[in-house]
Amino acid sequence: MIPVCEPELGEEELRNVIECIKSKAISGIAGEFIPEFELKLSEYCGKRHGVATSSGTTALHLAIAALEIGPGDEVILSAFTNIATALAIVHNGAIPVPIDSERETWNIDVNLIERKVSSKTKAIMPVHIYGHPCDMDPIMEIARKYKLYVIEDAAEAHGAEYKGAKAGGIGDIGCFSFYGNKIITTGEGGMLITDNGDIAERAKLLRNLAFGKKTRFQHHYLGFNYRMTNIEAAIGVAQLKKLDYFAERKRYIANFYYSRLKDISGLTFPVEKPWAKNVYWMYCLVIEDEFGINRDELMEKLFKKGIETRSMFIPMNQQPIFQKLGLFKNKEDRCPVAEELGRKGLYLPSGVGLTDDQMKYVCETIKALSKRKVATK
Numbered sequence: 181m182i183p184v185c186e187p188e189l190g191e192e193e194l195r196n197v198i199e200c201i202k203s204k205a206i207s208g209i210a211g212e213f214i215p216e217f218e219l220k221l222s223e224y225c226g227k228r229h230g231v232a233t234s235s236g237t238t239a240l241h242l243a244i245a246a247l248e249i250g251p252g253d254e255v256i257l258s259a260f261t262n263i264a265t266a267l268a269i270v271h272n273g274a275i276p277v278p279i280d281s282e283r284e285t286w287n288i289d290v291n292l293i294e295r296k297v298s299s300k301t302k303a304i305m306p307v308h309i310y311g312h313p314c315d316m317d318p319i320m321e322i323a324r325k326y327k328l329y330v331i332e333d334a335a336e337a338h339g340a341e342y343k344g345a346k347a348g349g350i351g352d353i354g355c356f357s358f359y360g361n362k363i364i365t366t367g368e369g370g371m372l373i374t375d376n377g378d379i380a381e382r383a384k385l386l387r388n389l390a391f392g393k394k395t396r397f398q399h400h401y402l403g404f405n406y407r408m409t410n411i412e413a414a415i416g417v418a419q420l421k422k423l424d425y426f427a428e429r430k431r432y433i434a435n436f437y438y439s440r441l442k443d444i445s446g447l448t449f450p451v452e453k454p455w456a457k458n459v460y461w462m463y464c465l466v467i468e469d470e471f472g473i474n475r476d477e478l479m480e481k482l483f484k485k486g487i488e489t490r491s492m493f494i495p496m497n498q499q500p501i502f503q504k505l506g507l508f509k510n511k512e513d514r515c516p517v518a519e520e521l522g523r524k525g526l527y528l529p530s531g532v533g534l535t536d537d538q539m540k541y542v543c544e545t546i547k548a549l550s551k552r553k554v555a556t557k
């Protein structure tokens with residue numbers, strides 16, 4: 181089976197982990213790897229502060245909490261995302277307001293944002309989906325006009341660029357995930373980055389149970405334990421050195437797939453806007469009707485041929501749990517583009533360790549499946 185994604189871990193990761201174990205610096209408040217990882221990733225993105233967390237989900241949750249966004253507030257977000265983005269809003273008691281995707285990049289449609297801004301809106305959360313950055317200038321402009329925070333969900337976009345600026349380094353806060361299939365990984369882990377020292381300090385306080393400053397066990401805020409362990413950070417420090425190489429590998433994989441699939445009819449491919457550097461976290465295809473078989477059939481057939489794929493996200497407005505909570509019941513909450521992507525989209529094996537032969541096999545198999553259908557028509 182060709183897996184959809186596997187991490188690449190090397191000697192340095194191993195050495196760093198051994199160092200943690202030998203020095204007994206394994207927890208979330210011990211050891212030097214945590215501050216080093218925070219410093220290096222925030223610097224890489226051109227930001228002053230990093231706050232490492234236990235996951236991308238908790239980085240997002242902490243970002244909203246650190247901005248003191250809560251009950252009575254609304255947060256605008258990309259509808260087409262991992263549910264973690266929306267959960268960060270909902271678990272803080274605020275209301276998520278999803279915005280549909282635009283057709284080319286599948287990112288938040290910046291033309292639809294302003295009409296959803298209300299007196300309750302506190303922040304915009306653009307998600308750089310599958311490694312392509314959102315069109316940040318118009319988003320930042322709307323945020324300035326209405327005095328909103330911008331929290332970038334860069335969980336899929338380490339190393340991606342918007343007009344030369346690193347994804348995650350443009351808004352007030354950028355959030356990363358280092359889950360096992362992300363562009364760099366710590367197994368589980370996340371980080372928020374910011375230029376704002378007050379936000380960073382509040383996030384660090386809340387991350388660590390909001391221990392009292394004067395009297396340790398006297399707490400003045402509702403904190404969390406969202407700490408990253410030193411072992412995870414040790415892996416992260418080693419992974420970060422390879423980030424640019426991983427991003428180039430992803431771009432190579434994208435180019436490889438595109439060049440061999442582009443002549444098959446009924447496939448829509450990821451794009452790279454002139455202002456963007458896409459890091460193609462996962463190489464996606466949208467299976468149009470002309471392909472002959474639908475997305476689910478294609479996934480099943482590929483699986484039988486030993487090729488693992490995964491369907492694209494189902495947008496937030498269609499999530500049963502949110503509908504049960506009474507959200508997104510109106511016609512204007514529909515997100516037709518994102519809904520279509522959720523029905524028709526999949527991603528191919530995209531791990532940085534894929535060989536050319538594996539990718540060739542994937543392409544030939546897809547080609548054969550499309551042809552077979554044509555032949556039996």
Ligand SMILES: *Cc1c(COP(=O)(O)O)cnc(C)c1O
Nearest residue numbers: 235236237262264335336357359
């Ligand atoms: C992976 C992901 C997350 C969640 O990160 P975890 O580390 O798995 O908690 C959040 N947002 C997006 C867009 C993601 O892809």
